[in-house]
Amino acid sequence: WLGYLQGQSGVKGAARKAAPVWSHNVSVAEDQEMISTAIAELTQGLEKLFDIKPKVSHSAASQASESDLTGQEAHGVWLGTWTGSEAVAQAFSDIERSAVHDEGYLIREDKEQGRLFIGSETPQGVLYGTFHLLRELVLDQESSNGVHPAEGRLSYIAEQPVNALRMINQWDNVDGSIERGYAGKSIFYENGEFTRDLGRIRDYARLLASTGLNAISINNVNVHQCESLFLTERFLGDVAKVAAEFRAYGIRLFLSANYASPIEIGGLLTADPLDEQVREWWNIQTAKVYAAIPDFGGYLIKADSENRPGPFTYNRDHADGANMLAEALRPFGGLVIWRCFVYNCKQDWRDRSTDRARAAYDHFKPLDGRFADNVILQIKNGPMDFQVREAVSPLFGAMEQTNQVLEFQITQEYTGQQRHLCYLIPQWKEVLDFDTFAKGPGSEIKRIADGSLYNRPYSGFAAVSNIGADACWTGHPLAQANLYGYGRLAWNPELSSEEIAEEWVRLTFGHDEEVVRLIYGMLLNSLEIYENYTAPLGVGWMVNPEHHYGPNVDGYEYSKWGTYHFADCDGIGVDRTVSSGTGYTSQYHRENAERYESVDSCPDELLLFFHHVPYTHVLHSGKTVIQHIYDTHFAGAEQAASLAENWRQLEGKIDPTVFDKVAKLQAGQAEHAKEWRDMINTYFYRKSGIAEEQGRTIY
Numbered sequence: 001w002l003g004y005l006q007g008q009s010g011v012k013g014a015a016r017k018a019a020p021v022w023s024h025n026v027s028v029a030e031d032q033e034m035i036s037t038a039i040a041e042l043t044q045g046l047e048k049l050f051d052i053k054p055k056v057s058h059s060a061a062s063q064a065s066e067s068d069l070t071g072q073e074a075h076g077v078w079l080g081t082w083t084g085s086e087a088v089a090q091a092f093s094d095i096e097r098s099a100v101h102d103e104g105y106l107i108r109e110d111k112e113q114g115r116l117f118i119g120s121e122t123p124q125g126v127l128y129g130t131f132h133l134l135r136e137l138v139l140d141q142e143s144s145n146g147v148h149p150a151e152g153r154l155s156y157i158a159e160q161p162v163n164a165l166r167m168i169n170q171w172d173n174v175d176g177s178i179e180r181g182y183a184g185k186s187i188f189y190e191n192g193e194f195t196r197d198l199g200r201i202r203d204y205a206r207l208l209a210s211t212g213l214n215a216i217s218i219n220n221v222n223v224h225q226c227e228s229l230f231l232t233e234r235f236l237g238d239v240a241k242v243a244a245e246f247r248a249y250g251i252r253l254f255l256s257a258n259y260a261s262p263i264e265i266g267g268l269l270t271a272d273p274l275d276e277q278v279r280e281w282w283n284i285q286t287a288k289v290y291a292a293i294p295d296f297g298g299y300l301i302k303a304d305s306e307n308r309p310g311p312f313t314y315n316r317d318h319a320d321g322a323n324m325l326a327e328a329l330r331p332f333g334g335l336v337i338w339r340c341f342v343y344n345c346k347q348d349w350r351d352r353s354t355d356r357a358r359a360a361y362d363h364f365k366p367l368d369g370r371f372a373d374n375v376i377l378q379i380k381n382g383p384m385d386f387q388v389r390e391a392v393s394p395l396f397g398a399m400e401q402t403n404q405v406l407e408f409q410i411t412q413e414y415t416g417q418q419r420h421l422c423y424l425i426p427q428w429k430e431v432l433d434f435d436t437f438a439k440g441p442g443s444e445i446k447r448i449a450d451g452s453l454y455n456r457p458y459s460g461f462a463a464v465s466n467i468g469a470d471a472c473w474t475g476h477p478l479a480q481a482n483l484y485g486y487g488r489l490a491w492n493p494e495l496s497s498e499e500i501a502e503e504w505v506r507l508t509f510g511h512d513e514e515v516v517r518l519i520y521g522m523l524l525n526s527l528e529i530y531e532n533y534t535a536p537l538g539v540g541w542m543v544n545p546e547h548h549y550g551p552n553v554d555g556y557e558y559s560k561w562g563t564y565h566f567a568d569c570d571g572i573g574v575d576r577t578v579s580s581g582t583g584y585t586s587q588y589h590r591e592n593a594e595r596y597e598s599v600d601s602c603p604d605e606l607l608l609f610f611h612h613v614p615y616t617h618v619l620h621s622g623k624t625v626i627q628h629i630y631d632t633h634f635a636g637a638e639q640a641a642s643l644a645e646n647w648r649q650l651e652g653k654i655d656p657t658v659f660d661k662v663a664k665l666q667a668g669q670a671e672h673a674k675e676w677r678d679m680i681n682t683y684f685y686r687k688s689g690i691a692e693e694q695g696r697t698i699y
């Protein structure tokens with residue numbers, strides 16, 4: 001979506017507009033790193049878009065007095081903060097300025113005078129405003145059918161990010177591999193060392209900043225021995241260099257830390273959070289980190305989860321664990337981001353009373369009010385694990401006195417691994433718009449994530465990245481839309497899936513209306529298509545163990561992971577009701593608890609997540625469960641084939657390398673969708689013995 005920098009796409013298919021009058025001069029009064037970044041981005045962007053060389057004037061000269069500003073020669077862009085640039089401050093009224101704060105910004109284009117102003121309280125805001133301007137310039141081209149997607153929008157823009165923390169989590173390992181990475185090797189590490197190619201990291205920083213993201217953790221939450229050393233002299237110099245790249249783009253760096261570090265790298269015999277020596281070890285180590293990186297963000301922690309160490313070993317709870325780290329970080333303004341993905345991963349599949357979905361709530365709800373104020377709990381969107389469809393986590397709305405961050409997974413672990421097209425924004429929108437009823441109607445998850453419902457000091461979004469060293473960054477070129485969309489949504493959860501898709505397609509592929517229409521359609525249909533041919537009605541899983549790619553209905557059925565569908569000859573689904581099941585439904589507030597508890601009011605798409613029903617159970621749609629399974633799987637495979645067909649129509653209109661790459665991927669998806677269809681349909685036909693109504697082929 002920053003393709004204009006390579007002179008590619010962006011304006012393709014559009015009648016290129018003439019350079020705006022103001023684009024030849026850029027004035028700035030402040031000497032500040034992020035403002036310098038903004039200027040560099042702006043001048044490069046203007047150069048590439050309009051084939052001009054803007055003149056940059058620094059210093060007091062740009063603190064134009066009012067009389068200068070009325071002079072005819074004073075065409076140009078002024079950018080800066082309210083306190084750093086008088087010209088910028090004067091371009092907006094007090095009321096206008098007071099409408100935005102921190103990273104928020106204002107833009108005003110004065111067409112008559114040939115001027116444009118970008119202003120903010122902070123340099124970061126100026127940078128975001130600059131990226132916004134560039135985005136509008138790419139969008140504001142006359143497209144192939146004479147449409148102006150962004151006509152006139154620059155006249156006045158006021159933007160304020162809704163979420164304070166807008167974070168990316170890398171699951172990169174220092175050996176260069178990426179846990180659940182589908183876009184090549186890490187851009188951060190190779191062979192046990194930090195990469196020397198900081199250029200790629202810088203480009204990543206600009207990609208992230210251009211969508212409004214402001215924080216990153218750079219190593220896997222599963223912290224192995226070697227990455228534990230990131231907190232030590234062995235690696236701190238390298239970490240500091242990476243932090244500097246991100247700093248220039250307003251992005252704060254965090255590290256995933258190993259809870260057992262005091263033992264593994266500190267030589268202590270315990271990591272007990274209440275042990276004085278352990279606490280002292282963290283204090284000292286943390287001070288060293290801040291000596292190297294004064295604006296270090298803090299630690300991201302996965303503890304007592306999937307065989308990682310944690311406070312449970314010492315009979316302490318997660319508040320004890322998190323608060324110990326909070327104390328070490330507090331003097332420096334650092335944060336502890338503590339993940340709630342805690343469950344028993346060694347369950348006996350015969351044990352029907354343990355329900356993995358319950359785990360996060362059962363562990364954390366009782367701790368509400370006990371976490372230090374610089375601790376944030378990071379909660380996955382659903383109670384299981386990033387399935388194509390699952391319920392939302394009942395922890396949202398359950399902890400009034402605890403800071404919370406919502407975690408999404410951009411990398412497509414369970415949604416096609418960037419070999420299948422799956423635009424995830426509609427899934428995330430459903431989560432964000434879900435009403436928890438925690439404080440009555442209107443208590444949507446987005447209001448918990450942004451901190452407003454409970455007036456929390458820290459809150460926001462985090463998501464697992466989907467990028468790697470792959471030339472197109474994301475394995476599947478269209479998977480970039482998920483990264484872009486995540487950033488845009490973290491900035492403003494009110495944006496629609498449609499708006500984001502259209503914006504991304506136009507920025508990336510230009511304004512040929514046929515191209516826009518086809519790719520936009522592919523994106524928006526893709527999630528439903530993927531859901532159609534994979535696990536039905538919210539039950540999840542049915543994938544091959546470990547790598548999680550491809551169909552395997554019983555892949556996890558007799559495993560220790562707590563992920564079962566319980567299909568037998570009569571029916572399928574997990575009974576999570578209070579009346580006859582695991583009682584999970586009671587973790588929601590009354591309105592939702594009641595809706596899910598009853599088979600009659602439970603929404604079809606989550607039926608098998610909450611209930612075990614006979615194959616002959618009739619859905620609200622009027623179909624039986626078994627016929628629904630057959631129908632959606634036949635439909636899904638056909639729809640996957642039509643995605644490939646849609647793409648083929650774009651031949652000649654898209655960069656040939658990108659065209660070929662996507663064409664191959666879509667053909668692969670279409671084939672693989674048939675495999676899914678046939679495995680699932682055959683499995684359920686054999687289990688149930690119920691024939692498919694239309695007599696289509698089942699094996």
Ligand code: GCW
Nearest residue numbers: 171179180221222302341385
């Ligand atoms: O989805 C599961 C993944 C693990 C991952 C874990 C987590 C980083 O399969 O690979 O580990 O979630 O979120 O911690």
